[in-house]
Amino acid sequence: MKDKPLYEVTQIRDLRELIKKRVKDHPENPCFLVKEQKGGEYVPIMPDKYDKDIDGLGTALMTLVNKGAKVAILGETRYEWFVSYLAVTNGTGCVVPLDKELPAEEIESMLERADVEILIFSKAKLEAVEAVYGKVPSVKHYICMDKLDDTKYSYFWDVVKKGTDLIASGDKTFIDTTIDPDEMTILLFTSGTTAKSKAVMLCQKNICKNLMSMYSFVYIDPKDVFMSVLPLHHTYECTCGFLGQVYRGSTLAVCEGLRYITTNIKECKPTCILMVPAMAEMFYKAIWKKLNSDPKLLKKFNTGRKLSNGLRKIGIDLRRKLFKDIHETFGGRLRLLIVGGAPINPEILQFFQDIGIHSIQGYGLTECAPILALNRDVDYKNNAAGLPLPGCEIKILDPDEDGIGEFAGRGENVFLGYYKNDEATKAALDSDGFYHTGDLGYIDNDGFCIITGRKKNVIIAKNGKNVFPEEIEYLLAQNPVVQESVVTGVHDERKDDIIITATIFPNMEEVELKLGKKDPSDEEVTKLLESVCDEVNEKLINYKKIKRTVLRKEEFEKNTSRKIKRY
Secondary structure: OOOOOOOOOOOOOOOOHHHHHHHHHOHHHHHHEEEEEEEEEEEEOOOOHHHHHHHHHHHHOOOOOOOOEEEEEEEOOOHHHHHHHHHHHHHHEEEEEEEEEEEEEEHHHHHOOOEEEEEEEHHHHHHHHHHHHOOOOOOEEEEOOOOOOOOOEEEEEEEHHHHHHHOOOOOOOOOOOOOOOEEEEEEEOOOHHHHHHHHEEEHHHHHHHHHHHHHHHHOOOOOEEEEEEEOOOHHHHHHHHHHHHHOOOOHHHHHHHOHHHHHHHHHHHHEEEEEEEHHHHHHHHHHHHHHHHHHHHHHHHHHHHHHHHHHOOOOOHHHHHHHHHHHHHHHOOOOOOEEEEOOOHHHHHHHHHHHEEEEEEEOOOOOHHHHEEEEEOOOOOOOOOOEEEOOOOEEEEEOOOOEEEEEEEEEEOOOOOOOOHHHHHHHHHHOOOOEEEEEEEEOOOOOOOEEEEEHHOOEEEOOOOOEEHHHHHHHHHOOOOOEEEEEEEEEEEOOEEEEEEEEEEOHHHHHHHHHHHOOOOHHHHHHHHHHHHHHHHHHOOHHHOOOEEEEEOOOOOOOOOEEEEOO
């Protein structure tokens, strides 16, 4: 597949070109499918309306602040969020997307650290906004996406109308303002506590180069319909699951929330979905649970899977027919799953591929806008993070005898640095322009990036060898009784040794099924988990073996992107 040509893509230099070319090239395809009320019908938003609303809001914002101002967005995924983002980047200043799950004190800290002048928020975040109102001197204007009785907050659509009226009277301040693609216009906070999170500075060249490279690797058709299920403040969803659809001419349907995923999928019938591994695993487990509950259904599925894989070798593809019932649960049209945010079990990707839903994973970081490597739709490995994107150079720093070292990436998608943090910038970006990712792995003979773990998580065994906890956690996760696990190295001072310890939060439904009894004792559950660790140890060399098993009775604490806080 190495000689497979890249797909042709539209060249763009900034995000204004992104929307203007969308209006010109695909005026008939809705940009978004949104719901005006919970449980209602999906309503299309056409490119022309989106473009005019962007210009209206941008024009109005420029009467409130000087060009270059920081404007924060705080709210759930909705049309007003999409309008706000491009209204800021396309002339007003620098957009600062905030995590809607953060408590008020963290929101206050980020507004202050980012020197935000305007806060655009949704009514759902009113309590948090009330708590910070007036506490951050730089914030002079508060705009709510929903109509409120409190007059200290401007109403979003009143602001848009003001700008639209100004344009009608000849105001071209926003429309004609110049955009420097190398200037910081996006400021993103990384996951973590207020003290640890860093503000990543991105420019429009970073985003545009990433979009063009991604879609030269994976074909997205203008007629494709995506469904947005991930939070927009993350650059993964923002670039790949919002800006990418505007760029390609496709349509984005807004999911009403995680509890509505299955309902919304059947309503909007997406052809593509961006997911994180936990979500893909949820669907995978739900399908297998249904299959395993009916021996006849399971036999039929396994026979169909074997038959399908055999027929595909001779060019006959019956997957959509053989697995029609599963396809219907995804709306009947789903053709592509793109998974990112963390490594995924290759078996899950293979499963979806076998039933006719092509599934690939990519590798990215906020600092890379975000994609650094991606599996192509025509050239992929399920155990790999992907191939370096066109225009990206990836190398391994200080490889060990197995070729494993830290990934470093360089390209026009790599960030400008950390806002007001020269020390962190110098630590992350070397003098040659390579960003040090903190992820460990190697590049195989075919050029694919294989991730083995995070640099900060590595356990140094007594013999000096590296133990990657992610490798052991992956093996533990193969057993259905393990819901979550964290593997650590605990220093035993008495033995002067590192004890590989697995702390496991079990799936109690599976535990009870395995033990054949309700409400087993902690001792019984621990004994079962120890047997699971013993099975995993058979696959590990001695210095990697789990020596201690700890039962955890509640889920691990997670950040807002659903990653376990290890420390």
